[in-house]
Amino acid sequence: GGNCRASLGRIGLAARRSAGDVPEAVSPLTISSYFKWWYKKTRIEKKSAFIDLLCAVPLQQIYGCPLGGIGGGTITRGWRGEFCRWQLNPGKYHYETVITDQFTVCLRRKGQTVYQQVLSVEKPSALQGWNWGYCGRYAFYHALYPRAWMVYELPGQNVVLTCRQISPVIPHDYKDSSLPVGVFIWEVENNSEEPVDVSIMFTLQNGTGTKGDGSGGHWNEPFALQDGGERVTGVLLHHCTPINPFTFAVAAREKAGTVITHLTAFDPAGSGRDVWQDLLQDGKLESPIGKSKRTQKGEVTAAAVCASCMVPARGHGTLELALVWDMPRVHFGSKERLHLRRYTRFFGSNGDAAPALSHYALTHYKEWEKKIEAWQKPILEDSQLPSWYKSALFNELYFMTDGGTIWLDLPPDCLPQDLQGPGAAKLSHLLPVLREYGRFAYLEGQEYRMYNTYDVHFYASFALVMLWPKLQISLQYDIAVTVLNEDMQPRQYLVCGKTAQVKLKNVVPHDIGDPDDEPWQRVNAYLMHDTANWKDLNLKFVLQVYRDYYLTHDALYLQDMWPVCQAVMESELKFDTDNDGLIENGGTADQTYDAWVVNGASAYCGGLWLAAVRMMCEMAEVLGDAETQQKYGAILQKGKESFERLLWNGKYYNYDSSGSSTSSSIMSDQCAGQWFLGACGLDQKELEVFPKSHIVSALKTIFEKNVMSFAGGTMGAVNGMRPDGVPDTSSVQSSEVWVGVVYALAATMIQEGLVQEGFHTAEGCYRTVWENLGMAFQTPEAYCEKKVYRSLAYMRPLSIWSMQLALESKTRRPPSPTPTQKNPLHP
Numbered sequence: 001g002g003n004c005r006a007s008l009g010r011i012g013l014a015a016r017r018s019a020g021d022v023p024e025a026v027s028p029l030t031i032s033s034y035f036k037w038w039y040k041k042t043r044i045e046k047k048s049a050f051i052d053l054l055c056a057v058p059l060q061q062i063y064g065c066p067l068g069g070i071g072g073g074t075i076t077r078g079w080r081g082e083f084c085r086w087q088l089n090p091g092k093y094h095y096e097t098v099i100t101d102q103f104t105v106c107l108r109r110k111g112q113t114v115y116q117q118v119l120s121v122e123k124p125s126a127l128q129g130w131n132w133g134y135c136g137r138y139a140f141y142h143a144l145y146p147r148a149w150m151v152y153e154l155p156g157q158n159v160v161l162t163c164r165q166i167s168p169v170i171p172h173d174y175k176d177s178s179l180p181v182g183v184f185i186w187e188v189e190n191n192s193e194e195p196v197d198v199s200i201m202f203t204l205q206n207g208t209g210t211k212g213d214g215s216g217g218h219w220n221e222p223f224a225l226q227d228g229g230e231r232v233t234g235v236l237l238h239h240c241t242p243i244n245p246f247t248f249a250v251a252a253r254e255k256a257g258t259v260i261t262h263l264t265a266f267d268p269a270g271s272g273r274d275v276w277q278d279l280l281q282d283g284k285l286e287s288p289i290g291k292s293k294r295t296q297k298g299e300v301t302a303a304a305v306c307a308s309c310m311v312p313a314r315g316h317g318t319l320e321l322a323l324v325w326d327m328p329r330v331h332f333g334s335k336e337r338l339h340l341r342r343y344t345r346f347f348g349s350n351g352d353a354a355p356a357l358s359h360y361a362l363t364h365y366k367e368w369e370k371k372i373e374a375w376q377k378p379i380l381e382d383s384q385l386p387s388w389y390k391s392a393l394f395n396e397l398y399f400m401t402d403g404g405t406i407w408l409d410l411p412p413d414c415l416p417q418d419l420q421g422p423g424a425a426k427l428s429h430l431l432p433v434l435r436e437y438g439r440f441a442y443l444e445g446q447e448y449r450m451y452n453t454y455d456v457h458f459y460a461s462f463a464l465v466m467l468w469p470k471l472q473i474s475l476q477y478d479i480a481v482t483v484l485n486e487d488m489q490p491r492q493y494l495v496c497g498k499t500a501q502v503k504l505k506n507v508v509p510h511d512i513g514d515p516d517d518e519p520w521q522r523v524n525a526y527l528m529h530d531t532a533n534w535k536d537l538n539l540k541f542v543l544q545v546y547r548d549y550y551l552t553h554d555a556l557y558l559q560d561m562w563p564v565c566q567a568v569m570e571s572e573l574k575f576d577t578d579n580d581g582l583i584e585n586g587g588t589a590d591q592t593y594d595a596w597v598v599n600g601a602s603a604y605c606g607g608l609w610l611a612a613v614r615m616m617c618e619m620a621e622v623l624g625d626a627e628t629q630q631k632y633g634a635i636l637q638k639g640k641e642s643f644e645r646l647l648w649n650g651k652y653y654n655y656d657s658s659g660s661s662t663s664s665s666i667m668s669d670q671c672a673g674q675w676f677l678g679a680c681g682l683d684q685k686e687l688e689v690f691p692k693s694h695i696v697s698a699l700k701t702i703f704e705k706n707v708m709s710f711a712g713g714t715m716g717a718v719n720g721m722r723p724d725g726v727p728d729t730s731s732v733q734s735s736e737v738w739v740g741v742v743y744a745l746a747a748t749m750i751q752e753g754l755v756q757e758g759f760h761t762a763e764g765c766y767r768t769v770w771e772n773l774g775m776a777f778q779t780p781e782a783y784c785e786k787k788v789y790r791s792l793a794y795m796r797p798l799s800i801w802s803m804q805l806a807l808e809s810k811t812r813r814p815p816s817p818t819p820t821q822k823n824p825l826h827p
């Protein structure tokens with residue numbers, strides 16, 4: 001994708017667009033209120049903006065598979081092996097390649113070093129004494145998250161190195177998946193006729209490439225930990241940062257025939273000649289004992305660990321290294337509360353866990369590999385599935401950890417009121433769930449710094465509920481609490497300019513807060529619109545509650561969520577202003593398409609509404625609440641009729657019923673309600689909400705117009721298409737493709753039997769993002785036909801897991817809840 005580098009632009013206030021491209025809807029008034037807000041935030045308060053439209057992160061087409069489990073921080077490596085994207089402070093990203101962080105190989109034959117090379121194609125100005133510039137033609141990179149493989153064919157040496165990078169991201173595992181570790185397993189293949197001594201040296205700089213690396217006070221020490229007959233040694237790199245101090249460990253497993261040596265500290269700002277010569281001499285490092293001195297202000301330091309073994313002629317050897325980071329206690333940006341990461345439950349919170357974590361990682365990675373293989377194998381070996389889909393399905397999962405993700409542990413003595421105010425006391429299983437499984441949050445996007453943005457999580461939630469269902473349940477409990485609470489603080493919203501309170505009671509929040517503030521304590525970091533008026537958020541809560549119950553059979557969860565569902569549906573009912581059983585949009589961009597105005601009855605929100613009403617009936621039946629069942633049953637009858645009358649045009653559902661010049665646009669997401677109904681088995685004939693023939697006709701129209709008549713059918717589905725086959729350019733977002741929406745659309749197509757169409761539609765997005773735009777491991781929210789994109793590394797594309805659910809359901813429908821599970825109140 002390198003050829004796109006210069007020509008890609010961004011959508012937003014800083015977009016490199018010609019003036020003529022700016023949609024009429026972008027009012028100068030809002031732009032000026034954003035600018036005023038931005039100025040106050042960044043220049044006066046000296047904080048960073050939750051969405052910075054004026055200083056966007058530059059696009060770098062360099063990323064590969066990240067390291068680390070869920071919610072302990074992540075370190076992303078590039079596909080050329082560099083350590084280049086850092087998220088150690090929760091939710092805060094730092095994009096910097098730290099050139100010292102490298103693997104170097106040394107080969108020795110007959111007691112002489114014959115080859116010593118940094119395994120990097122770079123030729124940096126730093127560390128001039130090292131042999132840089134490995135020829136990229138001899139290196140190969142493969143990633144299948146959470147694993148990656150780097151193969152190096154050492155030129156002229158008859159030796160092949162394969163590094164397996166593994167992170168403990170294991171479905172249904174709530175312990176090892178939380179660990180802030182990654183391992184590098186180096187397989188050495190000696191294809192020559194003589195033995196060779198092989199050393200792999202791992203060098204790591206203290207810090208993450210920020211100014212803080214030189215803030216002084218950092219220091220290193222060697223360590224060794226023997227437990228259960230296994231010995232792991234390495235170097236600890238301590239960081240004395242004022243906020244969120246942490247320790248790295250670079251470690252290796254000692255075993256018969258393997259020698260581990262180290263250098264406690266070296267100067268990465270110098271030539272690096274001492275380290276190089278040390279290794280060159282005998283393939284080992286000096287291994288001094290004792291701690292290093294603390295760094296002075298302005299000084300940086302680094303450490304090295306080297307694993308060596310002899311590989312016989314035509315033989316094979318293995319060297320096992322690990323990188324661990326221990327930042328157990330974290331403050332968010334407000335610094336108001338101290339939080340413990342999930343893994344502290346197993347490894348303690350004193351900040352001295354790096355040796356134990358290293359030992360655990362190096363003695364458990366084989367188990368992790370087995371579990372990951374057992375999970376991925378049936379999909380990888382399914383010859384019916386195309387290769388691109390296998391890559392997309394697993395690799396898009398990078399966002400589960402690299403979405404600024406945080407996974408916290410709650411202290412056992414935590415009280416409901418410690419959590420989030422009065423709402424907490426009303427949910428009987430809130431505390432047990434959060435105490436057992438912790439608290440989970442991930443960003444809307446690396447560039448959109450809001451946790452658990454709920455209208456978007458609706459799409460991504462399939463990945464969470466299918467792979468870590470307890471985290472989805474925990475997240476839902478957190479949302480439920482905020483529904484019951486309010487925040488009466490007034491504030492001005494940037495788009496409409498009006499002042500209103502931050503959070504109303506009985507409505508679902510937009511997000512759970514900004515990690516640069518105090519998430520959970522202060523929700524709704526988003527201040528573009530007052531989302532109390534959004535039409536989709538409440539419905540998306542109800543839809544997820546039933547979907548989660550259908551997939552998990554968790555009756556206690558259903559029971560706890562039921563009053564909350566009733567409360568948000570009551571709030572939503574006021575949007576049915578003409579009492580026709582269908583809600584109306586308010587003539588603003590009052591839903592997830594937050595720059596695309598919608599007025600009156602709409603396919604998107606109206607469809608979500610009917611699906612939610614249908615699910616209310618289902619839940620009422622399960623819970624034996626006849627009155628509520630009857631109430632929503634009557635609304636459903638009336639609403640279905642209104643929906644068809646107001647929106648069905650014989651081929652598809654109109655965008656909205658306002659009769660505006662774009663009312664008849666074809667929206668790619670018009671079947672979102674059906675998507676959820678189908679995923680929960682509520683689409684059978686006698687239960688159907690939308691006539692099957694209408695859904696199939698709508699999907700076929702979307703395929704013909706939004707997919708095949710857009711970019712030659714090769715870029716997925718444009719959000720809005722005019723019936724004459726020209727994209728709807730009435731708003732910024734109608735002419736965008738949203739990757740996560742496309743994967744959801746593909747899932748809906750599969751559910752409805754349009755399997756070929758579904759795969760073709762989704763393939764367009766995968767190939768555009770991962771191949772043509774070079775945006776591997778940073779899938780954006782949106783792109784346009786002509787080289788414009790928006791919001792890199794985004795949550796919504798995790799919706800690809802709904803394609804997998806649709807495929808699995810076709811062969812094996814999840815068993816229906818048993819009668820007892822179905823009706824916990826009236827067994």
Ligand SMILES: C[C@H](CCC(=O)O)[C@H]1CC[C@H]2[C@@H]3CC[C@@H]4C[C@H](O[C@@H]5O[C@H](CO)[C@@H](O)[C@H](O)[C@H]5O)CC[C@]4(C)[C@H]3CC[C@]12C
Nearest residue numbers: 012025026027030031051455495526592593594595732781
């Ligand atoms: C201020 C402009 C004019 C508004 C008016 O006068 O009516 C706005 C027009 C376009 C807006 C930008 C559109 C893209 C971004 C959207 C982002 O919101 C998040 O994005 C998701 C949609 O991609 C949404 O589902 C999620 O809930 C939101 O958190 C906010 C920043 C935008 C750059 C937005 C900024 C205002 C406009 C320029």
